[in-house]
Amino acid sequence: MLIFTKIGELQEFLVQKKTGKISVGFVPTMGALHPGHISLVEASKKVCDLTVCSIFVNPTQFNDKSDLDRYPKTPQTDLEMLKSAHCDVVFMPSSEEMYPEKDERKFDFGYLDKILEGDHRPGHFNGVAQVVSRLFDAVRPDKAFFGSKDYQQVMVIRALVKLLNYEIEIVTCPTLRESDGLAMSSRNALLNPKEREVSKIIPKLMQEARELKKKGKEIPEIKEHIVSELNKRGNYELDYFTICDAETLKEINSFSEAKKHVALIACYVGKIRLIDNVLLN
Numbered sequence: 001m002l003i004f005t006k007i008g009e010l011q012e013f014l015v016q017k018k019t020g021k022i023s024v025g026f027v028p029t030m031g032a033l034h035p036g037h038i039s040l041v042e043a044s045k046k047v048c049d050l051t052v053c054s055i056f057v058n059p060t061q062f063n064d065k066s067d068l069d070r071y072p073k074t075p076q077t078d079l080e081m082l083k084s085a086h087c088d089v090v091f092m093p094s095s096e097e098m099y100p101e102k103d104e105r106k107f108d109f110g111y112l113d114k115i116l117e118g119d120h121r122p123g124h125f126n127g128v129a130q131v132v133s134r135l136f137d138a139v140r141p142d143k144a145f146f147g148s149k150d151y152q153q154v155m156v157i158r159a160l161v162k163l164l165n166y167e168i169e170i171v172t173c174p175t176l177r178e179s180d181g182l183a184m185s186s187r188n189a190l191l192n193p194k195e196r197e198v199s200k201i202i203p204k205l206m207q208e209a210r211e212l213k214k215k216g217k218e219i220p221e222i223k224e225h226i227v228s229e230l231n232k233r234g235n236y237e238l239d240y241f242t243i244c245d246a247e248t249l250k251e252i253n254s255f256s257e258a259k260k261h262v263a264l265i266a267c268y269v270g271k272i273r274l275i276d277n278v279l280l281n
């Protein structure tokens with residue numbers, strides 16, 4: 001496994017490789033890796049000749065400085081996990097390497113970056129777009145792999161690819177879950193044992209939303225159920241629970257047979273913000 005910290009050296013290596021017409025798969029991460037990230041590396045290895053994984057905690061996508069400060073960092077374990085997964089290349093740049101000067105670009109993805117996560121974390125998707133475009137420029141992959149836990153992020157990245165005319169295929173991989181259903185996330189490591197125990201209500205409620213839909217309940221009833229179940233318990237602060245058209249991410253108030261629907265939640269357990277989503281059909 002090769003490790004690069006400089007964009008120039010990474011590109012020099014990749015250009016040499018690409019003259020042999022090999023396909024490059026890319027897995028961007030912020031480190032603190034878990035099996036969900038490794039499943040992205042495995043998905044890339046299955047279909048690409050060479051897999052590059054980046055580890056960079058991107059400051060521009062954190063709207064809350066304390067969230068950035070407490071973001072878990074486990075570089076040694078990350079490298080061991082990537083080595084065991086036979087990842088070919090790791091790119092671990094410094095902040096100075098990624099942002100030699102301030103990135104002043106403002107991306108506009110229409111309503112997509114202003115709703116849900118964009119509404120609750122102002123500037124978040126602009127920061128994601130800044131770093132992902134810089135990473136795409138550095139790696140120039142054929143395919144890039146993202147987890148569907150970050151449902152809205154994947155849609156924003158697809159919009160970014162269109163906006164900047166990248167010839168990169170975005171591949172979405174399923175969310176990996178712990179045995180009690182909690183979606184795997186680097187942030188889970190920040191939960192204390194009590195918070196970790198209570199956080200399993202999140203996937204449980206998402207499953208209940210699915211079942212209520214199957215039983216023919218309409219959206220207002222489902223929302224009311226989820227909110228009242230959360231309110232019955234302490235330790236939670238709901239940012240949102242909503243149901244959207246799975247294709248457009250526009251909020252809906254009633255189901256329609258022809259459409260796919262997704263339920264999305266963002267919720268604080270103690271100080272830790274967790275997100276999850278589930279397709280309802």
Ligand code: PAF
Pocket residue numbers: 028029030056058061128131132150153
């Ligand atoms: O999903 C993440 O870990 C990050 O948002 C990403 C895509 C690596 C950009 O920093």
